Amino acid sequence: MRSEGVCALELEAVGKVYGSGGGAVTALDGVSVGVRKGTFTAVMGPSGSGKSTFLHCAAGLDRPSSGRVLLGTTDLGKLREKALTELRRTRIGFVFQAYNLLPSLNVLQNITLPMRMADRKPDPRWLREVVEGVGIAKKLEHRPSELSGGQQQRVAIARALITRPEVVLADEPTGALDTRTARQVLDLLRGVVDGMGQTVLMVTHDPVAASAAHSVLFLADGKLAGHLPQPTPDRVAERMTHLGEW
Numbered sequence: 001m002r003s004e005g006v007c008a009l010e011l012e013a014v015g016k017v018y019g020s021g022g023g024a025v026t027a028l029d030g031v032s033v034g035v036r037k038g039t040f041t042a043v044m045g046p047s048g049s050g051k052s053t054f055l056h057c058a059a060g061l062d063r064p065s066s067g068r069v070l071l072g073t074t075d076l077g078k079l080r081e082k083a084l085t086e087l088r089r090t091r092i093g094f095v096f097q098a099y100n101l102l103p104s105l106n107v108l109q110n111i112t113l114p115m116r117m118a119d120r121k122p123d124p125r126w127l128r129e130v131v132e133g134v135g136i137a138k139k140l141e142h143r144p145s146e147l148s149g150g151q152q153q154r155v156a157i158a159r160a161l162i163t164r165p166e167v168v169l170a171d172e173p174t175g176a177l178d179t180r181t182a183r184q185v186l187d188l189l190r191g192v193v194d195g196m197g198q199t200v201l202m203v204t205h206d207p208v209a210a211s212a213a214h215s216v217l218f219l220a221d222g223k224l225a226g227h228l229p230q231p232t233p234d235r236v237a238e239r240m241t242h243l244g245e246w
């Protein structure tokens with residue numbers, strides 16, 4: 001799928017083959033996707049359909065075997081490891097299922113860590129907007145262990161936003177949360193897009209989570225198998241049923 005408007009991220013005919021010879025596995029097979037700026041996109045598909053590989057290629061964590069990944073106008077395939085690491089640190093935000101906060105740092109230190117690693121100082125106004133936007137302003141001195149799962153994920157989202165990344169990549173961000181807390185985190189991610197103008201790409205197994213996005217991309221056997229705008233949980237679940245086991 002190619003979208004109109006300016007893309008934050010583009011995958012052009014991306015293929016990924018793991019291994020070689022008889023044991024080779026084609027994880028992605030010619031996937032082309034344009035993620036427009038200011039949109040919230042969910043990626044779904046049966047187990048083994050290539051979702052993680054898709055996210056890893058989009059993030060520059062894995063190099064495609066064929067095709068190109070563009071962040072803005074930067075072709076990730078042209079970058080050496082060091083430049084790719086720098087790009088991930090400064091131009092992409094990451095949110096994981098397991099939060100991945102550093103237990104010895106307080107909330108404020110965790111949020112600002114990507115800036116310190118890039119040897120940059122956070123803009124105080126953006127920092128305030130981010131901590132207030134995710135609703136964690138009163139917890140800045142706390143350690144992650146003193147927070148609930150939902151609060152820890154809010155901190156992780158703030159950390160992902162602090163560098164004003166061009167895209168936030170989220171891998172099952174609500175996978176470890178109860179239904180109600182998951183809803184709040186999804187509403188927050190949607191707000192980050194609709195209210196703050198950020199771009200979010202989220203891999204999920206959950207039709208309810210996917211329905212928080214503006215649109216859903218479906219993968220099956222490493223190929224793009226559909227696109228659903230204005231998703232509802234029922235319509236997402238129905239599409240998934242047609243894609244087989246999940």
Ligand SMILES: Nc1ncnc2c1ncn2[C@@H]1O[C@H](COP(=O)(O)OP(=O)(O)OP(=O)(O)O)[C@@H](O)[C@H]1O
Binds near residue numbers: 019026047048
């Ligand atoms: N490092 C690797 N080496 C070999 N094969 C791999 C590797 N990573 C993934 N694969 C294979 O590539 C295919 C796609 O895997 P991927 O993890 O991207 O799927 P997924 O949709 O994220 O699955 P799940 O929902 O179960 O996490 C699978 O067949 C998997 O076994």
